[in-house]
Amino acid sequence: MSDAIRKPDAACMVDAFRAVVGDAHVLTRPESVEGYLTDWTGQYRSSALAVVRPASTGEVAELVRLCNAHDIAIVPQGGRTGLCGGGVPVAGRESVVVSMTRMNAVRSLDVGGRTVIAEAGVILETLHEAALKHDLVFPLMFGAKGSCTIGGNLSTNAGGSNVLRYGNARELCLGIEAVMPDGSIINALTGLRKDNTGYDLKDLLIGAEGTLGIITAAVLKLVPTPKARSTAFLSVVTLEAALAVLNRLQDHTGGGVEAFEYMPQAAVDVICEVFPAINRPLEGAVATGILVEVASTRSSDAIEMHDGVIRLEAEIIELLGELMDEGLVLDAMLAQSGQQRTDLWKMRESTLEAITEAGPAYHLDISLPLARIARFVEEMDAEMDGLGFQPLTVGHLGDGNLHYALSASEGHNWDALPLEIAKEKVFALLAELGGSFSAEHGIGQSKLPVMTRLKEPAQLAVMRSIKQALDPNNIFNPGKLLP
Amino acid sequence: MSDAIRKPDAACMVDAFRAVVGDAHVLTRPESVEGYLTDWTGQYRSSALAVVRPASTGEVAELVRLCNAHDIAIVPQGGRTGLCGGGVPVAGRESVVVSMTRMNAVRSLDVGGRTVIAEAGVILETLHEAALKHDLVFPLMFGAKGSCTIGGNLSTNAGGSNVLRYGNARELCLGIEAVMPDGSIINALTGLRKDNTGYDLKDLLIGAEGTLGIITAAVLKLVPTPKARSTAFLSVVTLEAALAVLNRLQDHTGGGVEAFEYMPQAAVDVICEVFPAINRPLEGAVATGILVEVASTRSSDAIEMHDGVIRLEAEIIELLGELMDEGLVLDAMLAQSGQQRTDLWKMRESTLEAITEAGPAYHLDISLPLARIARFVEEMDAEMDGLGFQPLTVGHLGDGNLHYALSASEGHNWDALPLEIAKEKVFALLAELGGSFSAEHGIGQSKLPVMTRLKEPAQLAVMRSIKQALDPNNIFNPGKLLP
Numbered sequence: 001m002s003d004a005i006r007k008p009d010a011a012c013m014v015d016a017f018r019a020v021v022g023d024a025h026v027l028t029r030p031e032s033v034e035g036y037l038t039d040w041t042g043q044y045r046s047s048a049l050a051v052v053r054p055a056s057t058g059e060v061a062e063l064v065r066l067c068n069a070h071d072i073a074i075v076p077q078g079g080r081t082g083l084c085g086g087g088v089p090v091a092g093r094e095s096v097v098v099s100m101t102r103m104n105a106v107r108s109l110d111v112g113g114r115t116v117i118a119e120a121g122v123i124l125e126t127l128h129e130a131a132l133k134h135d136l137v138f139p140l141m142f143g144a145k146g147s148c149t150i151g152g153n154l155s156t157n158a159g160g161s162n163v164l165r166y167g168n169a170r171e172l173c174l175g176i177e178a179v180m181p182d183g184s185i186i187n188a189l190t191g192l193r194k195d196n197t198g199y200d201l202k203d204l205l206i207g208a209e210g211t212l213g214i215i216t217a218a219v220l221k222l223v224p225t226p227k228a229r230s231t232a233f234l235s236v237v238t239l240e241a242a243l244a245v246l247n248r249l250q251d252h253t254g255g256g257v258e259a260f261e262y263m264p265q266a267a268v269d270v271i272c273e274v275f276p277a278i279n280r281p282l283e284g285a286v287a288t289g290i291l292v293e294v295a296s297t298r299s300s301d302a303i304e305m306h307d308g309v310i311r312l313e314a315e316i317i318e319l320l321g322e323l324m325d326e327g328l329v330l331d332a333m334l335a336q337s338g339q340q341r342t343d344l345w346k347m348r349e350s351t352l353e354a355i356t357e358a359g360p361a362y363h364l365d366i367s368l369p370l371a372r373i374a375r376f377v378e379e380m381d382a383e384m385d386g387l388g389f390q391p392l393t394v395g396h397l398g399d400g401n402l403h404y405a406l407s408a409s410e411g412h413n414w415d416a417l418p419l420e421i422a423k424e425k426v427f428a429l430l431a432e433l434g435g436s437f438s439a440e441h442g443i444g445q446s447k448l449p450v451m452t453r454l455k456e457p458a459q460l461a462v463m464r465s466i467k468q469a470l471d472p473n474n475i476f477n478p479g480k481l482l483p
Numbered sequence: 484m485s486d487a488i489r490k491p492d493a494a495c496m497v498d499a500f501r502a503v504v505g506d507a508h509v510l511t512r513p514e515s516v517e518g519y520l521t522d523w524t525g526q527y528r529s530s531a532l533a534v535v536r537p538a539s540t541g542e543v544a545e546l547v548r549l550c551n552a553h554d555i556a557i558v559p560q561g562g563r564t565g566l567c568g569g570g571v572p573v574a575g576r577e578s579v580v581v582s583m584t585r586m587n588a589v590r591s592l593d594v595g596g597r598t599v600i601a602e603a604g605v606i607l608e609t610l611h612e613a614a615l616k617h618d619l620v621f622p623l624m625f626g627a628k629g630s631c632t633i634g635g636n637l638s639t640n641a642g643g644s645n646v647l648r649y650g651n652a653r654e655l656c657l658g659i660e661a662v663m664p665d666g667s668i669i670n671a672l673t674g675l676r677k678d679n680t681g682y683d684l685k686d687l688l689i690g691a692e693g694t695l696g697i698i699t700a701a702v703l704k705l706v707p708t709p710k711a712r713s714t715a716f717l718s719v720v721t722l723e724a725a726l727a728v729l730n731r732l733q734d735h736t737g738g739g740v741e742a743f744e745y746m747p748q749a750a751v752d753v754i755c756e757v758f759p760a761i762n763r764p765l766e767g768a769v770a771t772g773i774l775v776e777v778a779s780t781r782s783s784d785a786i787e788m789h790d791g792v793i794r795l796e797a798e799i800i801e802l803l804g805e806l807m808d809e810g811l812v813l814d815a816m817l818a819q820s821g822q823q824r825t826d827l828w829k830m831r832e833s834t835l836e837a838i839t840e841a842g843p844a845y846h847l848d849i850s851l852p853l854a855r856i857a858r859f860v861e862e863m864d865a866e867m868d869g870l871g872f873q874p875l876t877v878g879h880l881g882d883g884n885l886h887y888a889l890s891a892s893e894g895h896n897w898d899a900l901p902l903e904i905a906k907e908k909v910f911a912l913l914a915e916l917g918g919s920f921s922a923e924h925g926i927g928q929s930k931l932p933v934m935t936r937l938k939e940p941a942q943l944a945v946m947r948s949i950k951q952a953l954d955p956n957n958i959f960n961p962g963k964l965l966p
Contacts, residue, residue, distance in 0.1 A: 110852070110853075110854050112726050112727065112730065112853065112854050113726070113852055113853040113854040114730070114853075115852070156679065157679050157683075159677055159679075163676070163677065164676075168677060170683070171654065180941065180945060184941040184944065184945075185941060186939065186941050186942055186945065187939060187941070188939070188942065189917075190852065190917040190918070190919070191852045191917070192850045192851070192852065192883060192917075192918070192919050192922075193646070193647075193850065193853075193881075193882040193883050193884070194642055194646065194651065194850045194879075194882045194883065194884045194919070194922040194923050195850055195919040195921070195922060196639065196640050196642075196690055196919075196921050196922065196923055196924065196925045196926070197919055197920065197921045197926060197930075197934065197938055198690075198926065198934065198938060198942065198943070198946050198964060198965070199687060199690070199691055199695075199945075199946045199949055199950075199964075200640075200653075200683075200686045200687060200689065200690055201942060201945055201946070203683045203686035203687070204682060204683060204686070204687055204949075206683065207679055207681075207682070207683055208682055212682075223738075224730075224733070224734050227734075243595050243596070244595065247595065247597070247707075250707070250780070251707045251710075251780045251781070251782075252780075252781060252782065253781065254737055254739060254779045254780050254781040254784070255706075255738070255780065256737060296737045297733070297734045297735075297737050297738065298734075298735060298736065298737040298798075299734075299735065300798055301737070315781075315783055367675045367676065367677045367678055368675070369593070369596055369598070369673065369674045369675060370593075370595065370596040370597075370676075371593050371595050371596040396677075398676075399676040399677045400675060400676050400677065401676070401677045434672075434673040434674070434675075435673070435675070436673070436675050436677070436678040436679075436680055437680065438678070438679050438680045439675075439677040439678060439679065440677050440679055441679065442679045443679070443680060443681065447680075451680065451681065455680055455681060456669065456670060456671070458663065458667040458668060458669050458670070459669055459671065459681065459684060460681070461667065462663060462667075462669065462682075462684055462953065463681050463682045463684070465952040465953055466682055466687075466949060466952060466953070468952065469948040469949060469951065469952030470945065470948055470949070481681060481682075482681070
C-alpha cells in the first residue's frame with residue numbers, strides 16, 4: 001500500500017476517474033504522483049486518491065460531478081509554482097488532484113481584436129510565444145513563466161513586473177469558462193470589453209484559488225509589441241522622492257513606464273555577493289536604487305536622434321537631467337545595449353534566489369498605498385534592525401508592492417531571533433497604514449493564520465457565505481484561502 | 484392619504500427612520516418624494532414608504548438593519564440617470580428609497596498617489612472639478628455627468644466615451660466601503676493596486692445594481708491631465724476597416740486613443756436635421772464616420788512643429804496620410820480649434836436627444852467582440868430594413884459597444900412595425916456572435932425579460948445562489964437585475 005493512496009476502498013472511485021479521462025491519465029503510483037503532491041517551496045507535502053489529468057472541459061465537469069457526489073475534495077493544479085501551498089491537498093480530506101496541464105490548447109487568436117482564448121493548462125511562456133508570432137504581447141511577466149499556467153495565473157490573480165502598465169492577471173482577462181462545484185459549466189468566453197449583464201462572476205473566480213470552481217479557459221487581452229524601449233538604473237535621493245520620480249516619468253512618457261522596481265542597497269549587496277558575475281549598475285552606495293523600464297509602440301519613438309540614441313531615450317535623458325538638477329535623482333545608468341538591459345533584469349530576477357542562498361529568511365509579500373510606502377520602510381527597517389533582523393527588500397514600487405524579506409543581521413543567529421514578534425510588528429503597521437499582507441502571492445495554506453487575524457470580519461463573513469452558497473459540500477480546494 | 488405613502492400602519496417605521504437620520508431627511512409628502520419615485524426615462528413610476536437621506540455610513544447601516552428586521556425593501560438611489568429603471572422601487576414590496584445625495588464628501592485626495600476617496604453621493608462632475616484643481620482627471624465621462632453620482636456609476640459599472648483608454652467604472656475603482664444586507668460595514672477603502680487576500684468583493688458589488696448591498700464610498704484612480712490633444716472626424720472605407728484604423732492609431736500614438744466613436748451616415752443625418760445649428764464635419768456621404776480623439780501627457784507632444792501644429796497632431800496627420808494612401812481612410816477633418824473640437828463632441832453627444840426628438844425608437848445597448856461588429860451591423864441593418872426599420876446606430880466602437888436604435892423607415896408607421904420580431908432577430912444574432920444585450924446600461928427592470936431568455940442558465944443559477952446567500956430576505960433592490 002503506497003503512502004500516496006490512502007484508502008484501499010477508493011479503488012472504485014479511481015476506476016470511475018479512469019472511465020472519464022482514460023487509464024493513462026489517472027496517476028496513482030507513488031513515483032508518478034510524488035511531484036504533483038509537493039509544492040514548490042517544499043513546505044507542503046500531502047497525499048491524494050489520485051492525480052487526474054482531464055483533456056476537456058466536459059471531462060472536468062464529469063470529474064467534478066463524481067467528486068461532489070462522493071464527497072471527494074478537488075485540488076485544481078496548474079504549474080505548481082505557487083508560493084503559499086495552494087496547489088496541493090491538505091490532510092484530513094480524501095482528495096483528488098485535477099492537473100490541468102493536458103488542457104493546453106491556444107484555442108484561437110484574434111489578431112485584429114487583440115485577444116486570445118487559452119486553456120487553463122497553457123504555460124505562460126507558450127502564450128508569450130504564440131502572441132509574439134503575430135507581433136503581439138501577453139504582458140503578464142514574472143520569473144515562473146516557463147512553468148506556471150494560465151489557469152494558475154488567473155486563480156491566484158498573478159502579478160509580476162508589468163502590472164504597473166498592464167494590470168494584474170485580472171485586468172488582462174476578458175472572459176472565462178469554468179466548471180462550478182455542481183458540475184455546471186459557465187461559458188463566458190466572449191471577449192467583450194463591456195458587458196453589464198449581472199454579477200461579475202469572472203472576477204469572483206479570478207483570485208479565488210480554486211475554492212469556488214475551476215477555470216478551464218480564458219479570453220485574454222494582447223497588446224502590441226513595443227517599437228522602442230529604454231531601461232535604466234537610478235539612484236533616487238529618498239524612497240519618498242521615488243513616487244515623484246515615477247509620476248514625472250509617467251507624465252513625460254505618456255504612461256509608458258512598464259516597470260519601476262525598487263532595489264535598495266542591502267538587496268543589491270546580497271545579490272552581488274551571492275552572484276559575483278553580476279555587476280553593480282552604479283558605483284558607490286545607492287540607498288534607493290530603482291530599475292526603470294519605459295516602452296513605446298510609437299514608431300517615432302524609435303527614430304535615431306544622434307549617436308544612435310532613439311527619441312524615447314533622448315527624452316528620458318532630458319528628464320533625468322531635470323530630475324538631477326532638482327536633486328531628486330542622484331545618479332543614473334542607462335542600458336546602452338540589449339546585453340546591458342538583460343544584465344539589469346538578471347540582477348532583479350536573481351533576488352529571491354540570492355536571498356535564499358544567503359541564509360535563512362522569512363518572506364513577506366505586502367502592499368501599501370503608494371504614498372505610505374516610504375513611511376512603512378523607514379519605520380519598519382528601524383524596528384527590525386532593533387530586533388536583530390536585516391530587511392532585504394525589493395519590490396514592484398509602482399504598484400506599492402514590496403517583497404519584504406527578513407534575514408538575520410550580522411552577528412545574529414537566525415534561530416534565536418524573535419520572528420513572531422517581528423511579524424506582529426509588520427502586520428500591525430500594515431493594518432495601520434491600510435496595507436495588505438498578501439499583494440500577489442495569495443493566501444493558500446501559509447497565510448491562513450494572518451487572514452484570520454487581519455482580514456476584516458465583515459469581509460470574511462461575506463466570503464464564507466459565498467463559499468457556502470456555491471460549494472455547500474466544500475469540495476473545491478478545502479483548507480485554502482478561507483480560514 | 485397620499486398615493487406615495489401606501490400603508491397607514493407604516494408610521495412607526497417612518498418614525499424609526501427619523502430617529503436615524505433626523506426629521507428633515509425623511510421625505511414622505513407626495514410633492515417631496517415625486518421626483519425620487521420616477522425614473523429618468525419616465526417609464527417607471529412607483530410608490531414608497533419614504534425617501535430617506537442618510538448622512539453617514541453609520542446611518543446607512545442603521546437603516547439597513549431596520550429594514551432587514553422589518554422586511555422593508557431598500558432601493559439605493561444616486562442621481563436617477565439610469566436608463567433601465569434600476570433606481571426606483573417596484574410594485575408589490577413595501578420599499579424605502581435610500582437617496583445617497585447627502586453623502587457627498589470628497590473625503591481625501593492623494594495627489595502623489597493619484598487616488599481620491601469619494602462618497603457615493605458625490606456628483607461625477609464635482610469629482611472632475613475636484614481632481615482638476617490638482618491637474619488630475621477622473622476619466623469617467625458621459626452625458627449624465629452633471630447629475631449622476633459615484634455610487635450609481637459604480638453600482639451600474641458605468642462606461643462612456645473614455646472606456647477605451649481608462650476602462651469602465653470598475654477599472655477605475657481601487658476599493659470600496661459598503662453596507663451589506665445584514666447591516667455590516669465592509670471597509671475596504673485602502674487604495675491598493677495589488678491585494679490578493681480572498682474573494683474580490685469589490686467587483687462583486689460593482690455592477691450589482693444595489694441588489695447585494697449599498698456602496699457608501701470608494702477609492703478611485705486619477706490620471707494626469709493631457710498636455711496635448713488631437714480630435715478628428717474620419718470617413719473610413721468600411722466598418723471592418725475601422726478596426727484596422729483603430730489599431731494603427733493605437734500603435735502610432737502609443738495607446739493614446741481616448742475615444743473612437745462610430746457615427747454612420749444615418750445618425751449624422753438625423754442629428755443635423757433635428758439640430759440645424761450642427762454642421763456636418765465632412766462634405767458628401769460618409770457611410771462610416773468615426774470621431775476620434777487622441778491625447779498625451781508628454782510635454783514633447785505639445786511642442787509646436789510648424790504652422791501652429793503640435794507634434795501629436797503632426798504625427799496623426801502623417802498617419803492619416805498613410806491610411807489614405809492605403810485606401811482605409813477616405814477623408815478626414817481635424818479640429819483646428821477648441822471650438823471645432825467642442826462642435827464635434829456636441830454632435831456626438833446630441834445623438835440620443837436627436838433620435839428621441841425625431842420620432843419613436845427602440846434603443847438597444849449592445850456589445851460585440853471587436854472583430855464581429857462589422858458582420859453584425861451589415862447583417863442586422865439589412866434585416867431591419869426588410870422589416871421596415873431604419874437603424875440609427877452610434878457607438879463606442881473601440882469597446883465594441885453599439886447604441887443600436889430602431890426607428891421607422893420612411894413611409895412606415897411605427898405602431899404597425901413588428902418590434903418584437905426585430906428584437907428577436909437582434910438577440911439571436913448577438914447570441915450567435917457572442918455579444919451582450921447590455922453593454923453599459925445594466926439590467927434594472929427593463930432588461931429582465933431578455934436576461935431570462937439570453938443569459939446562460941448556469942450563470943443565472945450562480946447569481947441567484949450569491950443573492951440568496953448575501954441577502955436571504957431579498958431586501959436589497961428587489962425586482963432588479965435578477966429575473
